[in-house]
Amino acid sequence: MSISPEPMTGEEIVRLSRQHTLFPWAVQGAVDPLPIDHGEGVYVYTTDGRRILDFNSQLMAVTAGHGERRIVEAMAEQALRVAYVNPSLVTEARARLAAKLAEIMPGDLDVTFFTVGGAEAVENAITLARHVTGRHKILARYRSYHGSTAGAMTLTGEPRRWPNEPLISGVYRIPETHRWGEPEPRPVDELLRDTERVVQYEGPHLIAALVVESVVGTNGVLVPPDGYLAGLREICDRYGILLVADEVMAGFGRTGRWFAIDHWGVVPDLMTMAKGITSAYAPLGALAMRRHVADAMQTKYYSSGLTYYAHVVSLAAALATIRVYEEDGLVENARKMGEVMRAHHLDLLARHPSVGAVRNLGLFGLIELVRSRDPYTPMTPYGGTSDEMKAVARYLREHGLFTITAMNGIHTNPPLCITEEQLGEGFAIIDGALDVADRMIAG
Numbered sequence: 484m485s486i487s488p489e490p491m492t493g494e495e496i497v498r499l500s501r502q503h504t505l506f507p508w509a510v511q512g513a514v515d516p517l518p519i520d521h522g523e524g525v526y527v528y529t530t531d532g533r534r535i536l537d538f539n540s541q542l543m544a545v546t547a548g549h550g551e552r553r554i555v556e557a558m559a560e561q562a563l564r565v566a567y568v569n570p571s572l573v574t575e576a577r578a579r580l581a582a583k584l585a586e587i588m589p590g591d592l593d594v595t596f597f598t599v600g601g602a603e604a605v606e607n608a609i610t611l612a613r614h615v616t617g618r619h620k621i622l623a624r625y626r627s628y629h630g631s632t633a634g635a636m637t638l639t640g641e642p643r644r645w646p647n648e649p650l651i652s653g654v655y656r657i658p659e660t661h662r663w664g665e666p667e668p669r670p671v672d673e674l675l676r677d678t679e680r681v682v683q684y685e686g687p688h689l690i691a692a693l694v695v696e697s698v699v700g701t702n703g704v705l706v707p708p709d710g711y712l713a714g715l716r717e718i719c720d721r722y723g724i725l726l727v728a729d730e731v732m733a734g735f736g737r738t739g740r741w742f743a744i745d746h747w748g749v750v751p752d753l754m755t756m757a758k759g760i761t762s763a764y765a766p767l768g769a770l771a772m773r774r775h776v777a778d779a780m781q782t783k784y785y786s787s788g789l790t791y792y793a794h795v796v797s798l799a800a801a802l803a804t805i806r807v808y809e810e811d812g813l814v815e816n817a818r819k820m821g822e823v824m825r826a827h828h829l830d831l832l833a834r835h836p837s838v839g840a841v842r843n844l845g846l847f848g849l850i851e852l853v854r855s856r857d858p859y860t861p862m863t864p865y866g867g868t869s870d871e872m873k874a875v876a877r878y879l880r881e882h883g884l885f886t887i888t889a890m891n892g893i894h895t896n897p898p899l900c901i902t903e904e905q906l907g908e909g910f911a912i913i914d915g916a917l918d919v920a921d922r923m924i925a926g
């Protein structure tokens with residue numbers, strides 16, 4: 484059965500969607516969505532047949548690429564067998580996926596709690612850390628995004644938190660690896676010293692967890708300096724605080740390793756995942772815990788749950804997705820194509836005065852735009868936008884490239900199946916958009 488007997492026109496799809504749905508993170512009167520018909524590999528196609536290169540895996544989520552039949556068929560097969568069971572019952576998909584995650588996750592991360600998406604995984608990280616430690620406070624950073632439910636939104640440091648306040652109690656900030664307006668990270672010794680100071684000021688015996696994105700995503704693909712995550716691990720160990728790595732965006736191969744934190748060989752106590760876990764073919768999030776955390780829960784009641792806990796169709800999607808990553812060598816491709824991306828980034832940095840800095844780890848990348856490099860002046864105020872960034876976004880859209888521009892950054896996060904040629908195609912379009920930005924800052 485198809486969705487409708489007669490296909491709608493693109494105009495009708497846009498009109499009804501605007502009339503009857505509320506768009507996230509948007510001023511409703513200003514939305515201008517494209518009607519998408521289908522997707523294949525690194526491309527999506529509009530209802531009138533326009534091909535668009537997906538340079539952001541939609542929401543850094545369609546990691547295996549569009550139209551992947553192996554995933555869809557696994558979901559269909561599972562749905563026909565049984566589409567949903569009560570979370571207190573178990574299925575082969577649940578057993579297999581949990582065991583597979585234990586195999587690929589860092590260190591002795593061994594036990595998983597499933598959720599519907601990233602925010603609930605973060606929410607449960609807060610709940611579980613409080614249950615296990617008996618402490619209340621949580622530490623997080625300003626330049627971060629952790630989700631839009633109350634707890635995750637409180638941990639979120641960036642401006643999207645502001646309209647939602649007041650939120651949950653007990654969340655405090657640790658220093659940023661990268662200050663806004665400074666392209667290089669702060670010296671790691673200084674960072675760790677200031678972080679430990681916050682721990683002491685807040686009372687180490689009151690702090691349940693310290694939560695960081697291993698590599699910060701939406702807030703600028705901020706790759707931490709070497710030694711930073713290991714230093715956080717030591718601070719947490721010293722004071723009995725649980726280290727939580729948020730890998731919702733950076734996980735599942737995006738950075739050229741299964742998980743971003745693997746680049747530094749650090750094992751967090753808790754790890755949150757979503758997005759790439761199913762390549763967004765079905766909603767799924769997960770919270771993983773190390774053995775010692777799981778052991779501590781053996782005699783404690785866990786007071787949290789969801790109707791769609793371990794939704795079996797989502798679990799089947801995750802199993803098939805991980806199989807696709809393995810069969811097609813996509814994690815390795817992300818590493819290799821990450822080097823190609825780096826060369827493109829550096830070329831753009833060399834040729835465009837409007838580019839202030841470039842960063843990438845695997846296929847997790849960002850181009851930072853500036854008005855001037857010296858003094859370093861971002862193209863937007865913190866939390867804002869500018870005419871130049873709007874012109875860049877318009878150019879990309881008009882030239883068939885889908886990505887996200889957030890504050891002064893152009894994200895470059897394509898599906899992991901991208902080829903060298905397709906990367907070249909995308910960066911040629913970005914090159915043209917940067918010409919526009921160059922002209923605008925030259926006046």
Ligand SMILES: Cc1ncc(COP(=O)(O)O)c(C=O)c1O
Pocket residue numbers: 600601602603605628629630631696700701729730731732733757758768
């Ligand atoms: C690092 C990080 N954590 C958590 C979330 C929230 O995930 P979800 O939108 O699935 O709730 C996101 C979403 O972008 C994210 O990037």
